[in-house]
Structures are given as C-alpha cells and as structure tokens.
Amino acid sequence: MKEKSRKRTNAAVLILACALIAGGCCAQAAAGDNTKGVAQQASVKNQELKIKRLEEKTTEQANQSEKKKSASASSKFTEAQTKESNWNLxxxxxxxxxxxxxxxxxxxxxxxxxxxxxxxxxxxxxxxxxxxxxxxxxxxxxxxTEEKQRTLYQNLVDKYLARGYSKKQAKQEAGRWVAAPGTxxxxxxxxxxxxxxxxxxxxxxxxxxxxxxxxxxxxxxxxxxxxxxxxxxxxxxxxxxxxxxxxxxxxxxxxxxxxxxxxxxxxxxxxx
Ligand SMILES: [Zn+2]
Missing domain, CATH: 3.30.1380.10 (Muramoyl-pentapeptide Carboxypeptidase; domain 2)
Structure with missing residues (x-):
C-alpha cells in the first residue's frame, strides 16, 4: 500500500515534469533564436529544479501521511481491542x-x-x-441512566442536609451509599x-x-x-x-x- 502510493505519486510527478519540459523544448525549437534559446534553456533548468523540489516534497508528504495513517490505525485498533476484550473488567x-x-x-x-x-x-x-x-x-x-443516578444521589444528599450535615459532609456520607453520578x-x-x-x-x-x-x-x-x-x-x-x-x-x-x-x-x- 505504502509502496504503491509512492509509485503513484512518483508517476504523477514524472508526468507533470515531462509535460513542463516538453512545453519548454517546444518553445525553444519554435523560437529559432540563440538568445531566446539560452533563456529558454535556463527556464527549462529552473523548471527541472522546481519539479525536483516538488517531487521531493510530494514524496515526503506521501511518506508522512502514510506514517500518520498507520500510526492512527494501529492506536485505534489497540484501543478497540482493549475495549472489546476488557469490557467486563x-x-x-x-x-x-x-x-x-x-x-x-x-x-x-x-x-x-x-x-x-x-x-x-x-x-x-x-x-x-x-x-x-x-x-x-x-x-x-x-x-x-446518568439522570436516574443523579436523582438518587441528590435525594440522599438532601436527606443528610435536612439532618443538619454540612454540604461537604452530606455529599461524603451520601456517596458511601449511592455513588455520585458518573461513578x-x-x-x-x-x-x-x-x-x-x-x-x-x-x-x-x-x-x-x-x-x-x-x-x-x-x-x-x-x-x-x-x-x-x-x-x-x-x-x-x-x-x-x-x-x-x-x-x-x-x-x-x-x-x-x-x-x-x-x-x-x-x-x-x-x-x-
Ligand atoms: Zn447496587
């Protein structure tokens, strides 16, 4: 997959390069002028350089993207596996x-x-x-449900508050009998x-x-x-x-x- 993707990227860059160079060559041939020819040659050289950089950049990006994809896929897989195998624990x-x-x-x-x-x-x-x-x-x-748990917990907290417990004490005491929502x-x-x-x-x-x-x-x-x-x-x-x-x-x-x-x-x- 990784190799295929790199080959595809390289092929695309190659086609683009050929098109640009071919365009440059045609322009040079049609000009029939030395000065223009030199200028065209320099321009072709520049284009080649640009293409080379583009090619390097594209390959690097493709590699990074492959790496990212594989890292995220493997972490997702591990997470899913852990969740799946330890759901009962x-x-x-x-x-x-x-x-x-x-x-x-x-x-x-x-x-x-x-x-x-x-x-x-x-x-x-x-x-x-x-x-x-x-x-x-x-x-x-x-x-x-979370709502049901919240109601049960709050009812008990209220009972302790009514008995004169402080808010903190009431929550602490209630929590030993009815777990706080989410827990x-x-x-x-x-x-x-x-x-x-x-x-x-x-x-x-x-x-x-x-x-x-x-x-x-x-x-x-x-x-x-x-x-x-x-x-x-x-x-x-x-x-x-x-x-x-x-x-x-x-x-x-x-x-x-x-x-x-x-x-x-x-x-x-x-x-x-
Ligand atoms: Zn229970």
Whole structure:
C-alpha cells in the first residue's frame, strides 16, 4: 500500500515534469533564436529544479501521511481491542468515572430492568439455577441512566442536609451509599441489586437470607462477584452491600473469589 502510493505519486510527478519540459523544448525549437534559446534553456533548468523540489516534497508528504495513517490505525485498533476484550473488567468507583463517551447495548429484563447484552445469558442462567433450588431472588435495581443516578444521589444528599450535615459532609456520607453520578457501576449496565422476595430491605440483614447465601457461594460460576464486601469498603469506597452483584466474566469471578480480593485489588495485581 505504502509502496504503491509512492509509485503513484512518483508517476504523477514524472508526468507533470515531462509535460513542463516538453512545453519548454517546444518553445525553444519554435523560437529559432540563440538568445531566446539560452533563456529558454535556463527556464527549462529552473523548471527541472522546481519539479525536483516538488517531487521531493510530494514524496515526503506521501511518506508522512502514510506514517500518520498507520500510526492512527494501529492506536485505534489497540484501543478497540482493549475495549472489546476488557469490557467486563471496566472499573467504576469514586475515583474512576465512566468514560464520557460510554455507551452500552442493553438487553431488557422483566420489571423494566436492563443489563449489558453480553452478560444477559449468564444472569439468566444464575437466576434459573437459584430458582431451581427453591429460592426467589428479585432484581430490584439494574442499569441506571446518568439522570436516574443523579436523582438518587441528590435525594440522599438532601436527606443528610435536612439532618443538619454540612454540604461537604452530606455529599461524603451520601456517596458511601449511592455513588455520585458518573461513578456508579449501575450506569455501566454490569451491576445488579438482587434481594430476596421475602426480605427486600437493603441492609446488612439481607446477607442472612437464603437467596444471598446461595448467591454469594455460586455467583462466580455465572461470572458475577459480590462487589462491595464488608472488609473491603476502604478500598472500594462503598459500604458493605450484600445485594450488589457485578458481572466480570467467569474467569475473573473465579479468580477474585479464590484470591479473596475485590475488583480494585484484582485489577491492580493484574497490572503489576
Ligand atoms: Zn447496587
């Protein structure tokens, strides 16, 4: 491609050069005058020089443009590849906002819920397996838009403000329960809040329900992890949530469970 393009450029310059030189030669022959002939010769020489410079410049430009094209293509390819292969390991937390241009292809779930289409089959299999055990898990929260997240967050901030917290304290406290807009995993389409149909409160007692006990043991088989374990809240930045499950894929889920780490630690160790 690069070689072809250079040949094409050279050929174009050659044709242009021939046309100009031929034009000069014809003019000289027709003149039949020595003085004019010398002048014409000098002019032809000048034209040749100009053409040579033009040729050099054009070749250089063609080379640079090829280089640019190939560099940008390769960086785009790497970016796309990284995005594609690591979509399930996307880190979203108080320190890592979702990318501005983030978008997700959602699969709809009953009850107006939705999840990243790529995690749908595993979620379905997990829910089916839990139900086959006589359990009744319910999805109470899933994908959230930025607007929805902002409303949830602001409502909680307002509650703390009403209790007399300062603006800074209210935001800090609210952020430990409901992530600030742009920093919630629910906006990624990879997170779900699942509760027991018999106990639907989002508090620590949720962990004692048979549904959570089963999910905590088996979720990794379907590519999910309990995202905010009690002993990791200083690393995740979020309080213990024995109902918030995050899809990371089967391989990562098994490894995270085996190592007893949270997603932040798993990703940090991977990059070492
Ligand atoms: Zn959640």
């Amino acid at each position: 996307l880190l979203v937390n108080p320190w890592n906002k979702l990318p501005e241009d983030f978008s997700v292809d959602l699969a709809k779930l009953p009850g107006g819920h939705a999840i990243d289409r790529r995690a749908y089959a595993d979620l379905q299999a997990m829910m089916d397996a839990a139900r086959a055990e006589g359990l009744s898990p319910i999805i109470c929260s899933s994908y959230r 919630s995993e629910h906006q990624s389409g990879l997170a779900l809040d699942i509760v027991s149909s018999k106990y639907q409160s989002l508090d620590e007692k949720q962990a004692r329900t048979p549904e959570q006990k089963w999910l905590m043991v088996h979720c990794h088989e379907y590519g999910f992890i309990l995202r905010y374990p009690k002993e990791k809240k200083d690393i995740t930045g979020i309080n213990y949530e024995p109902w918030h499950y995050r899809y990371v894929g089967k391989k990562a889920a098994k490894e995270i469970l085996r190592q007893g780490v949270c997603l932040e630690e798993y990703l940090r160790d991977r990059s070492l």
